[in-house]
Amino acid sequence: MASEFAVELRDVVKKFITPEGNELNAVDHVTMQIKNGEFFSMLGSSGCGKTTSLRMIAGFEWPTEGEVYIEGKPMGHTPPFQRKVNTVFQSYALFQHMTVFQNIAFGLEMEGADKNEIEKRVKRALEMVQLTGMERRKPKQLSGGQQQRVAVARALVKVPDVLLLDEPLGALDLKLRKEMQLELKALQQQLGITFVYVTHDQEEAMTMSDRIAVMSKGKVQQMGTPVEIYERPANRFVADFIGESNFLEGTIKSLSKEEAVVFVPQLNAELTGIPVSDGLVNGEEVTVSIRPEKVHISDKVLDVNSFTGRVTNTVYIGTDTHVFVDLMGKQIKVFEQNRISRLDPGSFYSIGQEVILVMWPDNVLVLKKG
């Protein structure tokens, strides 16, 4: 294979002039390397530059600065049809008057492929997305998930090395979306082709991806595996965007190679034994972050990082109960799994009840400011 990377963006900038006359960096110095056979996702909220990045890989837009490489080759102004990628668009409009077969065959017919070849490849694409037997239906005779699979089959029929997918499941209801997530992931693994997937849904990205680029305002905030991004967010934005976090402001009081002591004025207390990352200095002001499911409610005071507070609210959500605890005026969110089936409301925490929160050192993260 020509290159270790299926797709590479090197310091790519895309500027748009808005109708209001302002210059906007829709994509702002983005560098990412997507490996062969990888399921790679770009994750971020609306307007962060996901579609624009994908369109530059596909060749529908050209970078203002920087370069897109596909299989090691700089793409320059190579038109879309000469790139070894195919796209499933954000709105996957199928041709309503055509059958499933015709929809999938369309691109091959445009290329002038012969009839037998078309039949063979459409059949194979239908098998991939498990729609064999539906070739004569029209899109409106299919469910949303089936239509989605036709859109995927249409992109797969040319057997691209890289499939670009822009929020392909956005129109589906939650249950179907979850099914399709697993199906698409299985399909990607089975075919061994590279998927570059765009979504604003963090759970979707976590479920499907080998690696994720978390984006905000045109920039990549962090790139890593789902576990890395969740357990070691690079900054406050990522810790806040992926899952939920409690944040406390503090100052590093002492620092060794492995551990820090952080003074938190809001609690008038120190958090000790906190694992440190590179680049922190003594006296530095930092943000301390701890995930709600990693705060432990204890029935006794322990000798590390335990604090007495009062329950202000509880929310039962089935799998978990969310317990809100006031610690010296600071609200801390705790998620407790409901591991035992019970109906008695008295068996949950009551409002005003005193509880002890333990923040085990390994569960606490120190994040740099700014």
Ligand SMILES: Nc1ncnc2c1ncn2[C@@H]1O[C@H](COP(=O)(O)OP(=O)(O)OP(=O)(O)O)[C@@H](O)[C@H]1O
């Ligand atoms: N052709 C264009 N002209 C001017 N501005 C544009 C153009 N296309 C996109 N933008 C702007 O660039 C930014 C990034 O848009 P983009 O479509 O890449 O976002 P996105 O991350 O895909 O968002 P969404 O999740 O809503 O699809 C937005 O602020 C958008 O308004």
Ligand SMILES: [Mg+2]
């Ligand atoms: Mg988009």
